[in-house]
Amino acid sequence: MASTQPARGMRDFLPREVRKRDYVIGIIKQVYESYGFEPLETPAVENIDTLMGKYGEEGNQLIFKILKRGEKLVQSASFSLSERDDSIPLNELADLALRYDLTVPLARVVANNRNELPKFFKRYQIQPVWRADRPARGRFREFYQCDVDAIGSKSMTVEADLLSAISEIFLRLGFKDFVIRLNSRLLLDGIMFVSQIPAEKRVAAITIFDKLDKIGVDGVTKELLDLGITERSVETLLYWTTREHYFALDGKLESHVPSNDAVEANKDKLDLIYRGFKDFSSENQGKRLGTKAIDGLRHIISLTENTAARNHIKIDASLARGLSYYTGTIMEINVPDLAGSLGGGGRYDGLIGMFGKEQIPACGFSLGLERILVVMDERGMFPAEIAESAPADVLVTIRSDETAAESLKLAQELRSSGLRVTLYPEPDKLGKQIKYADSIKVPFVAVLGESEIANATVAIKNMKTGDQQTAPRSEAGSLIA
Amino acid sequence: MASTQPARGMRDFLPREVRKRDYVIGIIKQVYESYGFEPLETPAVENIDTLMGKYGEEGNQLIFKILKRGEKLVQSASFSLSERDDSIPLNELADLALRYDLTVPLARVVANNRNELPKFFKRYQIQPVWRADRPARGRFREFYQCDVDAIGSKSMTVEADLLSAISEIFLRLGFKDFVIRLNSRLLLDGIMFVSQIPAEKRVAAITIFDKLDKIGVDGVTKELLDLGITERSVETLLYWTTREHYFALDGKLESHVPSNDAVEANKDKLDLIYRGFKDFSSENQGKRLGTKAIDGLRHIISLTENTAARNHIKIDASLARGLSYYTGTIMEINVPDLAGSLGGGGRYDGLIGMFGKEQIPACGFSLGLERILVVMDERGMFPAEIAESAPADVLVTIRSDETAAESLKLAQELRSSGLRVTLYPEPDKLGKQIKYADSIKVPFVAVLGESEIANATVAIKNMKTGDQQTAPRSEAGSLIA
Numbered sequence: 001m002a003s004t005q006p007a008r009g010m011r012d013f014l015p016r017e018v019r020k021r022d023y024v025i026g027i028i029k030q031v032y033e034s035y036g037f038e039p040l041e042t043p044a045v046e047n048i049d050t051l052m053g054k055y056g057e058e059g060n061q062l063i064f065k066i067l068k069r070g071e072k073l074v075q076s077a078s079f080s081l082s083e084r085d086d087s088i089p090l091n092e093l094a095d096l097a098l099r100y101d102l103t104v105p106l107a108r109v110v111a112n113n114r115n116e117l118p119k120f121f122k123r124y125q126i127q128p129v130w131r132a133d134r135p136a137r138g139r140f141r142e143f144y145q146c147d148v149d150a151i152g153s154k155s156m157t158v159e160a161d162l163l164s165a166i167s168e169i170f171l172r173l174g175f176k177d178f179v180i181r182l183n184s185r186l187l188l189d190g191i192m193f194v195s196q197i198p199a200e201k202r203v204a205a206i207t208i209f210d211k212l213d214k215i216g217v218d219g220v221t222k223e224l225l226d227l228g229i230t231e232r233s234v235e236t237l238l239y240w241t242t243r244e245h246y247f248a249l250d251g252k253l254e255s256h257v258p259s260n261d262a263v264e265a266n267k268d269k270l271d272l273i274y275r276g277f278k279d280f281s282s283e284n285q286g287k288r289l290g291t292k293a294i295d296g297l298r299h300i301i302s303l304t305e306n307t308a309a310r311n312h313i314k315i316d317a318s319l320a321r322g323l324s325y326y327t328g329t330i331m332e333i334n335v336p337d338l339a340g341s342l343g344g345g346g347r348y349d350g351l352i353g354m355f356g357k358e359q360i361p362a363c364g365f366s367l368g369l370e371r372i373l374v375v376m377d378e379r380g381m382f383p384a385e386i387a388e389s390a391p392a393d394v395l396v397t398i399r400s401d402e403t404a405a406e407s408l409k410l411a412q413e414l415r416s417s418g419l420r421v422t423l424y425p426e427p428d429k430l431g432k433q434i435k436y437a438d439s440i441k442v443p444f445v446a447v448l449g450e451s452e453i454a455n456a457t458v459a460i461k462n463m464k465t466g467d468q469q470t471a472p473r474s475e476a477g478s479l480i481a
Numbered sequence: 482m483a484s485t486q487p488a489r490g491m492r493d494f495l496p497r498e499v500r501k502r503d504y505v506i507g508i509i510k511q512v513y514e515s516y517g518f519e520p521l522e523t524p525a526v527e528n529i530d531t532l533m534g535k536y537g538e539e540g541n542q543l544i545f546k547i548l549k550r551g552e553k554l555v556q557s558a559s560f561s562l563s564e565r566d567d568s569i570p571l572n573e574l575a576d577l578a579l580r581y582d583l584t585v586p587l588a589r590v591v592a593n594n595r596n597e598l599p600k601f602f603k604r605y606q607i608q609p610v611w612r613a614d615r616p617a618r619g620r621f622r623e624f625y626q627c628d629v630d631a632i633g634s635k636s637m638t639v640e641a642d643l644l645s646a647i648s649e650i651f652l653r654l655g656f657k658d659f660v661i662r663l664n665s666r667l668l669l670d671g672i673m674f675v676s677q678i679p680a681e682k683r684v685a686a687i688t689i690f691d692k693l694d695k696i697g698v699d700g701v702t703k704e705l706l707d708l709g710i711t712e713r714s715v716e717t718l719l720y721w722t723t724r725e726h727y728f729a730l731d732g733k734l735e736s737h738v739p740s741n742d743a744v745e746a747n748k749d750k751l752d753l754i755y756r757g758f759k760d761f762s763s764e765n766q767g768k769r770l771g772t773k774a775i776d777g778l779r780h781i782i783s784l785t786e787n788t789a790a791r792n793h794i795k796i797d798a799s800l801a802r803g804l805s806y807y808t809g810t811i812m813e814i815n816v817p818d819l820a821g822s823l824g825g826g827g828r829y830d831g832l833i834g835m836f837g838k839e840q841i842p843a844c845g846f847s848l849g850l851e852r853i854l855v856v857m858d859e860r861g862m863f864p865a866e867i868a869e870s871a872p873a874d875v876l877v878t879i880r881s882d883e884t885a886a887e888s889l890k891l892a893q894e895l896r897s898s899g900l901r902v903t904l905y906p907e908p909d910k911l912g913k914q915i916k917y918a919d920s921i922k923v924p925f926v927a928v929l930g931e932s933e934i935a936n937a938t939v940a941i942k943n944m945k946t947g948d949q950q951t952a953p954r955s956e957a958g959s960l961i962a
Contacts, residue, residue, distance in 0.1 A: 426638065
C-alpha cells in the first residue's frame with residue numbers, strides 16, 4: 001500500500017483552500033490587469049544551465065534537479081563512475097531543473113522574444129516555484145509567486161507604478177497596516193564605500209546584512225567581523241543603516257506604522273542621509289553613488305504622492321534583499337504580525353543581458369501568495385461566501401433508477417436558470433439524501449419523488465429554515481436564492 | 482551567455498496565448514462548478530513511489546524523476562557505484578517525481594483525507610502534468626489536463642452527469658461536431674472471453690487493441706498474432722469490436738457524425754451486440770460480463786436522453802483506452818479534424834484502494850487543454866476580444882519628469898472608472914508615445930501636456946479614427962469606450 005502523504009514540504013489543497021487562493025489570485029490579477037500588465041506563463045521545468053549561477057551558491061543547492069533519462073543517464077552515470085572525484089560529477093546526472101523563481105525565466109523569455117514583445121513589456125505571472133529548502137512553519141518546497149515586472153525603461157515611474165499597484169492589491173484585500181520598505185542598492189553601495197568595506201567583500205557583506213531582521217545587530221556584527229571586515233567599518237555601516245543613525249543626526253524617531261505624513265517623513269529621512277554623505281567629503285565615489293541613489297528615491301517618493309502607495313512607503317536604509325541580481329531600487333512589503341515579508345522586489349538592469357546581446361533595464365515585484373493567505377486566515381479577512389463556500393446552490397434528489405433520468409433533466413433546467421446544481425448520485429432513502437445535503441452545506445434541496453414527477457412539480461426544501469414548498473417545475477429556480 | 486530557449490518539449494506562453502488558454506479554462510471551470518464539482522490542487526512533485534507502477538511499464542519510463550539532494554544523493558551514488566549491475570541502482574538516485582496525470586494524485590488525496598471529504602466527492606482539477614515523451618507536433622512534455630471526477634458511487638448517474646458536463650463545455654466553446662465514444666472494459670472483457678483470449682494476455686491485448694486508431698486493423702492483427710494469440714481469436718475479437726460485426730449482424734451502417742436519433746442508433750447497436758452474446762451460449766463468464774456491460778451502457782444512454790450529451794454519444798465497442806486502471810465504463814471525445822482525442826476517461830473502482838484500506842468507486846473524465854486549443858485556433862473559434870486583446874484600454878502619456886506625478890494621478894483616476902490603464906514609462910516625444918500606443922494596439926491615448934495640466938483637462942485620442950477630444954479630467958473616463 002503506497003503512502004498517502006504528499007511529498008515533504010508540499011501540500012494538497014482541498015476545495016475550501018483552493019477557493020481562498022483563487023479569491024486572492026483573482027484580486028491580484030484584476031489589479032495587475034488594470035495597470036496594463038499582461039499575463040505570461042513559462043514551463044515549470046527549465047534547462048539546468050538557465051537556472052544555475054543566477055541565485056548565488058545557496059540558491060544552486062536549493063534547485064530541484066531532474067535526472068537525465070534513458071541512454072543519457074547511463075552514459076552520465078558511467079562518466080560519474082570513472083571520473084568520480086566527489087560531488088562534481090553528480091551534477092552531470094541532471095539536465096533539467098524546476099523553476100526557482102519567476103524572474104530568471106522572464107529574463108530568458110524577454111531575451112528570446114525581443115522582436116515579438118513590445119519595447120516596454122509589462123507582464124504579470126502567477127505560478128508555483130520550487131525550492132529544496134528545509135520545510136518549516138510557513139516555509140514550503142512548492143509555493144506560488146505573484147510577480148509583476150516592467151521591462152525596458154530606467155525611469156522611476158516604473159517603480160512608482162509598481163508601488164501603486166502593489167498597494168492597491170493590499171488595500172483591496174482589506175489590509176490597512178502594510179508598509180513597503182524602500183531602499184536602493186546604490187545607496188547601500190555608497191554606504192559600503194563610506195564604511196571602507198573592500199570591494200571584494202561587498203556582496204558577501206550584503207548577504208549578511210540581509211539577515212538583520214532575523215539575527216539582529218549583534219548577529220550581523222559577529223558575521224561581518226568573521227568575514228574579516230574591520231570593527232570600525234562594521235560600526236560605520238550599522239551607524240548609517242540602522243535607526244541609531246537617524247537618532248544621532250537629528251534625534252528623530254521612526255515609526256513602523258505608516259502615517260498620514262509619510263511623504264514628509266520619508267523626505268526628511270532622505271535629507272538626513274544626504275547630509276550624512278556630504279560630511280564624508282573625502283570619499284568621492286561613495287558620495288556620488290549615495291547622492292544619486294537619494295535623488296532617485298526622492299523622485300519615487302514624489303511620484304507616488306497621488307497614488308494608493310502614498311502612506312504605505314517607508315524609506316529604510318537597512319533593507320538589503322538577498323538576491324544577487326538587484327542593481328538599484330529594492331522594496332519589501334511587511335505587516336506587523338508576520339516576521340518575514342509578504343513580498344519584495346527591485347530593479348535588475350543586468351539580468352536580461354545574461355541571456356541576450358542587449359542590456360535591457362527591468363524592475364519588478366514578487367508577492368508570496370502563501371504568506372498573504374496565512375495572515376488573512378489568522379485575521380479572518382475572507383468574505384463569508386469564500387470562507388464558507390458550498391459546492392452547489394441546490395442538490396437534486398433521486399427517487400429510483402426509473403426516475404433518475406428525470407432528476408438529471410431537472411438538474412439541467414435549474415442550471416439553465418444560473419444555479420450551481422449537484423445531483424445525489426444514486427437512488428437512496430430521502431432522509432439520507434437530505435442528511436448528505438446538510439453535510440455538504442448545500443442551502444437548498446430539490447426533491448423529485450413520484451408524485452412530483454406525476455404533477456410536473458418539485459418540492460424545494462430550504463435547509464436553513466427547514467421550510468418546504470412545492471412549485472411547478474418552471475418556477476423552481478426562482479424559489480432558490 | 483545562457484541559452485534563451487525553453488527546455489525541449491516545453492513552451493513559453495506569451496500574453497495572447499495565455500488569454501486564449503484562460504478563456505477556455507474559464508468556461509471549463511464555470512461548467513464544472515455549475516455541476517457541483519469543487520476545485521482541488523495537488524503538488525507538481527510527488528514521492529516517486531506514489532507514481533511508479535500506476536501507468537504501466539511505458540509510463541514508468543516517461544515519468545520525470547528528481548535527483549536526491551545533498552548527503553542522500555552522495556550515499557545513493559556510492560551505493561550505485563558499488564552495487565552497480567546496470568540500470569536498477571540508477572533509480573535509487575531519485576526520491577521524487579513530477580506528476581504524470583491528475584488521477585493518481587486524486588486517488589492519493591482521497592485516501593489521505595477520507596474523513597474530511599464528503600461521502601460523494603466531486604472535484605475538478607486543472608493543472609499541468611509532465612511526461613518525458615518524445616516531443617512531436619502537438620505533443621509536449623508539459624501540458625495541462627482539465628480533470629473532473631466523482632468519487633464514492635457506482636451509480637451510472639455519475640457517468641451520465643460527466644457526459645452531460647463534458648458535452649456542455651464543448652457546446653459552450655462553440656463545438657457542434659464532437660462525438661463522445663462510449664464503451665465498457667467489461668464489454669471488452671466479455672469479448673475477450675468469447676474470443677478465447679487467455680486471461681494472462683488480456684491486458685497486453687487491450688494495450689495493442691488501443692492502437693486501432695493509429696495502426697489500423699492490419700497493424701493490430703499483426704501485433705496480436707505476435708503476442709501469441711491464435712488467428713481465430715484475433716478474428717473473433719475484431720469481428721466483435723469493429724464495424725464489420727454490426728454489418729454482419731444486421732447490415733446497419735454506422736455514421737461517425739452524431740445524428741438526431743443518436744439515442745435510437747445507440748440502443749440498436751447495443752441490442753445487436755447483446756444478441757451476439759446470446760449466440761455464444763457456450764461461454765458463460767463472457768456472456769455474463771458482456772450482458773452486464775450492455776445493461777450498464779443502456780442505462781447510461783437513457784439517463785443522458787435529456788441532457789446536453791444526447792446527440793453526441795456513440796457506442797463504440799472498439800474503444801479501449803490505454804491506461805491500466807480502468808475497470809468499467811470508458812469514454813473518449815473526438816472531432817473529425819483531429820487524429821487523436823480531445824480527452825477521455827472512465828471508471829476506475831480499484832485505484833483508490835491502492836492507497837487506502839477502503840475500495841472506493843470512482844469515475845472521471847480528463848480534457849487535454851492543448852488539443853482543444855489547437856482545434857479552436859485552426860477553426861478560428863476564439864471571440865475577437867480574446868484573439869485580438871490589447872494590454873489596456875488607454876495609455877497615459879508623460880510630458881516631462883515634472884509632470885510625471887500628474888500622469889500617474891490621471892492613470893489612477895481613469896482606473897477608478899473601471900478602465901485598464903497603462904502608463905508610458907518615461908518622458909518622450911509625443912509622436913513616439915502615440916506610435917508606441919499604436920504598436921501595442923491600445924484603442925485610446927490620454928495626452929497630458931502642460932496646457933492640459935494647467936486647464937485641468939486631458940486630450941483623448943481615438944487610435945482607430947484619429948479623432949482627438951479635449952475634456953475636463955472628470956469626464957475623461959466617459960470618452961473612452
